[in-house]
């Protein structure tokens with residue numbers, strides 16, 4: 001599976017398909033994610049985004065096509081928090097470190113560090129998941145993945161349960177982490193603005209069966225993007241005929257469609 | 269583990285205090301017994317005071333402790349064997365769909381075979397040794413424990429299992445951090461059921477197969493038509509069972525399942 005080339009590691013999908021029983025949910029997915037880049041995956045509900053992420057994480061057997069994952073360490077955050085109800089938040093965050101054999105004191109220190117950056121205090125860390133709010137649970141789940149310092153981070157709607165302030169803070173954390181070391185991120189989101197704010201590329205999926213309809217590149221650094229730029233690009237994305245068709249929006253685009261290219265988006 | 273023990277000690281007073289309701293309901297039972305004994309021939313049902321006096325006599329003479337210790341050793345040995353083997357095999361069977369489907373009919377056969385049948389077999393195999401009651405207890409305790417463990421594993425949330433796979437939990441961590449905490453909530457009730465079974469079955473086995481233990485003492489009281497003595501032994505056995513269950517298993521269960529009650 002590991003793909004060691006002269007170039008930096010990458011995640012590469014070629015012609016990936018998947019069926020649950022007789023029902024085909026994914027077909028002919030080609031995707032390329034290089035090291036140090038953030039790619040967003042958007043698409044209507046039920047088009048197979050989670051399935052695709054699980055295939056990449058190796059949680060589903062590959063039925064069709066090829067996946068080459070050149071990254072040494074991947075970590076995954078699921079659409080549901082999936083925390084162990086019998087472990088404190090701190091022990092939940094430290095779970096992957098424990099699996100790697102990190103001694104107790106060290107893994108707790110690392111987990112506490114990561115949690116602080118996500119605004120989780122010691123009280124919250126001592127509590128069981130059922131005692132935490134939904135947003136706190138998803139921060140614990142995100143911390144559990146990030147504390148592993150992965151080269152490939154897979155996020156399934158990581159930020160959807162958070163308020164705008166927390167979202168902005170976690171975006172900042174993610175970009176800072178990503179500036180420190182070349183971490184590739186594949187993030188599923190329902191929020192086009194989030195995709196446009198964080199990602200170097202946005203892959204748009206269409207349903208029945210799930211496939212890549214189109215994808216856009218944004219070459220500037222995400223941390224440098226202004227709000228105005230993000231709004232303009234989101235509007236541009238929403239005006240795109242392919243995107244509208246993928247999400248089942250009314251076909252006719254507004255009279256004067258905003259050219260995405262004018263605000264820095266390149267259709268690939 | 270030491271932490272669990274310390275918390276068990278710390279929680280004991282509050283736990284005992286909370287037991288007043290149970291004690292009151294036991295006293296009510298005693299009152300019913302007293303009432304019934306007034307209408308019946310003392311040879312059929314002696315009143316509780318006579319029985320408790322007989323028990324007191326047995327305990328102070330020291331005879332009862334020795335017999336109870338022998339019976340307790342046999343019951344707990346069989347129970348512990350069943351607890352270990354049944355829990356382990358049940359969990360293994362739960363991991364595989366095929367194994368659980370295959371195991372079901374076997375367990376039904378085990379449940380359906382009367383303990384007295386096992387006892388006769390055990391007498392043929394082990395004679396008058398400790399092996400006979402211990403084996404009979406083991407076989408009688410096995411089905412509920414096995415089924416509890418198997419169901420515990422089968423009902424573990426598939427999403428959590430996927431999560432454990434994604435985070436590459438090694439097998440031992442998977443056992444202690446993922447499976448056991450969930451399975452324990454199925455195992456504890458099963459263990460408590462099996463513990464009750466073990467005391468009943470051990471007395472029956474001793475009655476028919478051994479020369480010592482509470483069961484053998486019961487055989488003697490029966491031959492002497494000593495109803496008070498019989499009831500005294502029964503009270504002693506039930507008391508020992510209650511002590512093991514409520515002073516040991518129940519508090520440990522509370523401690524281990526604390527995450528559930530806090531939620």
Ligand SMILES: Nc1ncnc2c1ncn2[C@@H]1O[C@H](COP(=O)(O)OP(=O)(O)OP(=O)(O)O)[C@@H](O)[C@H]1O
Nearest residue numbers: 020021025043044045046047048049050051052079
């Ligand atoms: N375990 C499963 N067994 C059978 N069908 C499944 C299973 N998981 C998902 N599906 C089906 O596959 C399709 C794709 O599901 P998936 O969860 O990948 O969608 P999604 O794009 O992540 O949707 P959402 O945005 O709502 O999370 C859905 O129609 C769903 O019904």
Ligand SMILES: [Mg+2]
Nearest residue numbers: 049050079156
């Ligand atoms: Mg999904």
